[in-house]
Amino acid sequence: MQKLFLILFISIFSFLQLNAQDKQPISIDDLWAMKRIGSFDISPDGKTIAFDHTSYSFEINKGNTDIYLIDADGNNLRPFKNSEVNESSPKFSPDGRLSFQRGGQLWFADIDGSNEKQLTDIYTGASGIVWASDGSKFLFTSSVWTECETQDCNKQKDEERANRGYEAEIFDDLLFRHWNDWRGPKRSHLFLMDLNRNEYFDLTLGIDTDIPTIALGSIQDYAISPDGKEAVFVMNATGKQAINTNNDVFIVTLENLQKGKAPEIKKISVSEGNDNQPVYSPDGKYIAFRSMARAGFEADKQTLVLYDRETGTLNDISEHIDLSIGKIVWANDSKSIYFDSANKVYNSIYRIDIETKELELINESHSNSSITLSYNGSKLFFKQQRNNLPYEIFSTDADGSNFQQITYVNNEVLSYIEFGEMETFWSEGAEGAQVQSILVKPPFFDPDKKYPMIFLVHGGPQGNWSDDFHFRWNMQMFASPGYVVVAPNPRGSTGYGQKFTDEISQDWGGKVYVDLMNAYDYAVDNFNFIDAGNTFAAGASYGGYMIAWIAGHTDRFNALVCHAGVYNLESMWGSTEELWFPEWEFGGTPWQNRELYQLWSPHMYAENFKTPTLVVHGAYDFRVPEAQAFQFFTTLQRLEVESKFLYFPDETHFVAKPRNARLWWNTLYDWFENYKTEK
Numbered sequence: 001m002q003k004l005f006l007i008l009f010i011s012i013f014s015f016l017q018l019n020a021q022d023k024q025p026i027s028i029d030d031l032w033a034m035k036r037i038g039s040f041d042i043s044p045d046g047k048t049i050a051f052d053h054t055s056y057s058f059e060i061n062k063g064n065t066d067i068y069l070i071d072a073d074g075n076n077l078r079p080f081k082n083s084e085v086n087e088s089s090p091k092f093s094p095d096g097r098l099s100f101q102r103g104g105q106l107w108f109a110d111i112d113g114s115n116e117k118q119l120t121d122i123y124t125g126a127s128g129i130v131w132a133s134d135g136s137k138f139l140f141t142s143s144v145w146t147e148c149e150t151q152d153c154n155k156q157k158d159e160e161r162a163n164r165g166y167e168a169e170i171f172d173d174l175l176f177r178h179w180n181d182w183r184g185p186k187r188s189h190l191f192l193m194d195l196n197r198n199e200y201f202d203l204t205l206g207i208d209t210d211i212p213t214i215a216l217g218s219i220q221d222y223a224i225s226p227d228g229k230e231a232v233f234v235m236n237a238t239g240k241q242a243i244n245t246n247n248d249v250f251i252v253t254l255e256n257l258q259k260g261k262a263p264e265i266k267k268i269s270v271s272e273g274n275d276n277q278p279v280y281s282p283d284g285k286y287i288a289f290r291s292m293a294r295a296g297f298e299a300d301k302q303t304l305v306l307y308d309r310e311t312g313t314l315n316d317i318s319e320h321i322d323l324s325i326g327k328i329v330w331a332n333d334s335k336s337i338y339f340d341s342a343n344k345v346y347n348s349i350y351r352i353d354i355e356t357k358e359l360e361l362i363n364e365s366h367s368n369s370s371i372t373l374s375y376n377g378s379k380l381f382f383k384q385q386r387n388n389l390p391y392e393i394f395s396t397d398a399d400g401s402n403f404q405q406i407t408y409v410n411n412e413v414l415s416y417i418e419f420g421e422m423e424t425f426w427s428e429g430a431e432g433a434q435v436q437s438i439l440v441k442p443p444f445f446d447p448d449k450k451y452p453m454i455f456l457v458h459g460g461p462q463g464n465w466s467d468d469f470h471f472r473w474n475m476q477m478f479a480s481p482g483y484v485v486v487a488p489n490p491r492g493s494t495g496y497g498q499k500f501t502d503e504i505s506q507d508w509g510g511k512v513y514v515d516l517m518n519a520y521d522y523a524v525d526n527f528n529f530i531d532a533g534n535t536f537a538a539g540a541s542y543g544g545y546m547i548a549w550i551a552g553h554t555d556r557f558n559a560l561v562c563h564a565g566v567y568n569l570e571s572m573w574g575s576t577e578e579l580w581f582p583e584w585e586f587g588g589t590p591w592q593n594r595e596l597y598q599l600w601s602p603h604m605y606a607e608n609f610k611t612p613t614l615v616v617h618g619a620y621d622f623r624v625p626e627a628q629a630f631q632f633f634t635t636l637q638r639l640e641v642e643s644k645f646l647y648f649p650d651e652t653h654f655v656a657k658p659r660n661a662r663l664w665w666n667t668l669y670d671w672f673e674n675y676k677t678e679k
Contacts, residue, residue, distance in 0.1 A: 023418035025443040025480040028665050030417060032056050032658050035409045036471065037391045038065065039370070042381055043092050046374045047072055048111060049381065050080065050090035050098055051393060053409055058658045067100055069111065072379075072395070074406045080113055089127070094135040101127055106140060120193065122200065123151040128212070130220070132228040137194045137254070139203075139222055139231060143186045146208045149260040161185075174242035178214055178577050180620040180652035188212065190222055190233050192254060203231065203252050205262040211235045213247050215578060216298055218277035218290065219327050219370070225280050229255055232278040232287055237267075243579045245274045245298055249289050249307075268307050270314065273300055277327070281334040285309060286354075288337060290325050291316070296580045297505075299462030301498040304328070304337065306354060317357050322497045323350070327370065331398070332377030340368055340382075342495035345424060345438055345466050349382065349400075362400040367468040373398070381406070387440065388419040388476060390469045418443040420479040422467065427522035429490060429515035433500070437488040437519045438465050439527070440475045452534035452676060453484045455520055455557070459541030461492035461504050461512070472654055472661075473540065481669055484530050486523045490515030492542075506587050508542075508600040509549045516546065520556060533558075536672050540564050541624060541653065545602065548632055551613055552605030559675035561668055563616040564624050564653050567632040569601040570594070575625040606635050612642035614671045616664070618651030644671070 033056075040051035049070050056063040065088045067080040080098065081087050089101040099108035104125035109116040120126035122142060130139040145157045169182075176183055190211040193200045204211050211233050212221040222233035231254055236247050249269040257263060269275035273292030280287055287307040292300035302325045304318040318325060326340035326347070336353045349363040349371060362380070370383045378398055385391045393406040420441040429435040442451055456473065458465050465487040469476075479485045489496065491512040492504030504512050524532040537557045539547045544565020551560055566572050570590045573582045586600070587593040598604055613636055617629035629645065636643035646667050648660055655664045 023416055023443075026417045026419065026474075026476050027480070028477075028662050029058075030413055031471065031474065031477060032058065032661065033413050034390050034471075036063075037383060037393065037407065037409065039089055040372070040381070040383070040393055041091050042072070042372055042374055043111070044094060044096050044375050046376055046379070049393060049406065050092065051407070052088045052090060056658050058662070061657055061659050063658075067098075068409075070393075070407060072374075072381075072406070074404065074408075077407070080111075089129070091129050091131065093131055094133060099129050099131070099138075101129075120200070123155050126191070128222075130223060132224045133226050134228055136196050137192055137224070137228065139224060140191050140193060141188050141211065141222075142191055143188050144202070145185060146187050146189075146206060149202075149205065174240075174579065175214070175577055177622045179622055181622075183214075188214075190231070192231065192257065194257070199259065201257045201259065201263075203233075203254075203263060204235070204265075205260070207235070207237075207262075208239070209235050209237060209241070213276070214241065216245055216247055216274045216276065221276055221278070223278055223280055224254070226282060226284040229253065232268075232280070234276045234278065242577065243296075243583070244272075245292070245296055245580050246272055247274045247276055249275050249278045249287070251287075268312070268314075269305075273297065275305075279328045279330060281330050282332055283334040285334060288328050288330065290328065296584045298578075298581060298584070299460070299494070299501060301501075302326075304339065304352065317354055318352060320357065321352075321359055324494065324498070329371045329373050329380075332373070338362065338371055338373065338380065340371055342464060342466070344436060344495050345464070345489070346495075347466060347468075349380070362398075363396055363403070365467070367466050368394075385467075385469045387422045387438075387467050387469060389414070390471075419476050420445060420485075422475075425522070425526075427488075427519045429518055430511035433491070433511075433515065435488055435490055435515045435519055436496070437486055437523070438467075438475065439523070440479045440485040440487075441529075442479045442482045442484060445529075447529055449529060450531040451482060451484045451529055452536065452672070453486055453523065453530045454478045454672065455516075455523075455535060455537040456485060456487040457516065457537065457539030457543035457546045458487070458489070458493070459539070459543045460494075461508070461542035461545075462494055462501050463542075464489045464493040464495050466495070477665065478538075481673075483536075483672070484523075484527070486519065488516055488519035490519070505585050506596060508545065508585065509553070509602075510600075513546070513549065513553065517554065517556070534676050536560070536675070538563070538668070542566070544624070547613070548602035549600075549605075551611055552602055552608040555610060557611055558677065559612040559614070559671060561614045561616065561671060562629075562632065564618065564621055565615075565628065565632065566602075566624055567628045567635075568603040569597045571631070572624065572628060573597070575627060577622050603631065603635065606639065609636060609639050609641050612671075612675055614644050614646065614667070616646045616648075616655075616667075618648040618653065618655065620651060621653040623653050 035053040038052045054063040054065045065086045067090045070077045087102045091099045106119040106126045124142045126140045128141045148154045188210040189204045250265045252265045271291045272295035275291045278289040290302040291305045294300045304325045306315045323341040329338040347367040351360045366386045372381045381395045383391045384394045396403045475485045538561035540563035544562040547562040615633045633645040
């Protein structure tokens with residue numbers, strides 16, 4: 001018996017050892033072979049989940065999105081359509097059929113894909129379906145000319161524009177471009193489709209603003225009341241969207257609508273900050289929405305406000321909680337609300353009682369989002385990602401018990417990848433603040449070896465590094481060639497209370513820089529496996545700003561990577577699109593507070609630049625315009641600092657195309673490798 005046990009043990013050990021040897025570090029091809037789960041929905045009977053996922057191809061240099069179905073217990077995965085065209089945004093109708101988006105229109109079909117029917121056939125297109133509870137109507141959005149009352153008018157205006165014989169534009173207002181798009185004269189409007197009348201109505205007819213909002217919106221910024229008589233939506237009605245964050249919540253009556261006539265709308269929010277994500281309670285008594293108190297601050301705390309539809313009163317039920325509210329999901333009994341929120345390096349799920357305001361932690365670990373409640377209220381479904389797992393769909397009972405993974409769409413790729421182990425550590429930052437950092441070890445880690453380190457600075461600056469699987473700045477990808485990755489969450493980071501987040505504003509190179517350098521020093525002093533003579537730093541957006549700041553303030557690093565980074569704060573103000581951002585962060589315009597703009601601008605410290613630096617930027621980055629990279633690289637070259645410029649004429653603030661991403665990773669790897677020193 002003992003001999004048999006020994007043979008069995010040796011066999012199992014050999015099998016595990018062979019499997020471990022067969023594994024390999026994650027590669028660029030592995031990263032792009034992974035399917036990316038997007039939106040999902042639960043059928044009314046609670047038995048089926050519909051979700052879309054996108055697969056990418058280096059050959060055609062783009063992705064294709066398909067819809068899949070899976071039983072709610074994780075069995076019976078099958079395609080819904082699986083066609084060569086993009087089909088996305090699955091949403092069950094109240095009668096159990098599945099609506100989806102294809103070719104710029106809305107469709108639906110039986111759950112087995114049969115009896116397909118086109119729901120909209122509108123010249124300007126349709127997206128973002130939200131069903132009424134009885135299935136007789138739905139909301140959608142479409143981009144239209146604000147002066148047009150008919151689709152024929154929209155078509156005529158488009159044709160006139162296409163045939164005008166020139167490409168020039170005349171602007172008479174700000175926010176003429178946003179992120180990576182030239183806005184043009186059209187605006188996204190909210191429509192109602194009445195299936196009984198077979199008519200659609202522009203609920204925001206003649207309004208020269210976007211619904212949903214062009215900036216600072218939420219996962220869903222419009223909804224229909226349970227009785228189908230009213231809709232609620234979010235828009236910025238100030239006419240000054242470039243300089244303020246004042247999105248507001250409005251209600252509109254859906255009864256007695258007439259073609260070509262704008263219905264009456266009413267504002268229900270009062271904050272001068274950003275209000276969004278209105279959600280009706282199942283009993284119809286309340287509208288819950290998120291609200292920021294401070295005007296002009298895009299990263300203020302998102303509190304949870306209830307609007308009593310009978311009395312018209314507002315009640316902030318989360319002001320006593322130092323958490324910023326994510327997605328809002330009502331419990332079926334309308335007595336509590338589920339939400340997600342940044343919680344240190346996690347994004348956790350909570351429930352709050354609307355009467356007692358008591359908070360309950362439902363699921364803490366990893367990064368959880370897109371919470372959805374089953375129709376009977378017994379189960380929560382959500383997406384979860386981890387540093388070694390792309391998004392998959394999970395479920396728990398409503399009290400957080402019976403945690404279960406539902407989908408495994410990337411198991412084939414993940415099965416042969418050896419990931420590095422993740423842990424966190426704390427160090428003392430400026431003024432004694434405690435700063436948390438993520439540390440990822442290289443795959444096949446040997447504690448007796450010394451490894452070079454890559455020090456990552458996150459963007460935002462009001463953001464954080466979390467236990468997630470980022471498809472661009474992926475920590476496992478940085479660790480893969482044999483690096484230790486250290487990613488601190490310094491001042492400005494979310495998930496550590498609003499005061500910690502606030503303390504970067506008007507102090508971009510101050511306490512946050514001390515936090516970062518102290519985290520760096522702690523890592524090299526306390527982890528013997530880090531080679532202090534071979535350290536590198538990289539960051540994007542604000543992280544890119546900090547790389548330029550580091551270039552002028554320390555020689556700790558062998559080489560630097562600045563992606564989409566801010567270099568000259570004054571010229572950045574004059575060329576970015578969302579002006580509220582620099583004006584909040586630096587206390588006004590450059591002529592109002594020039595001293596502060598210059599104090600924290602990396603270009604003012606150019607004479608100190610010595611560290612080899614790779615600069616990366618995309619031409620369609622309107623948030624941090626390309627001239628920031630031109631100025632930084634020109635300065636580095638003029639100072640004869642070793643430097644390179646990786647420029648993408650077809651990318652934005654992000655590198656999103658497969659072939660460009662491959663070049664990006666290989667260029668970064670080569671840059672780090674080139675500046676390693678041998679011992």
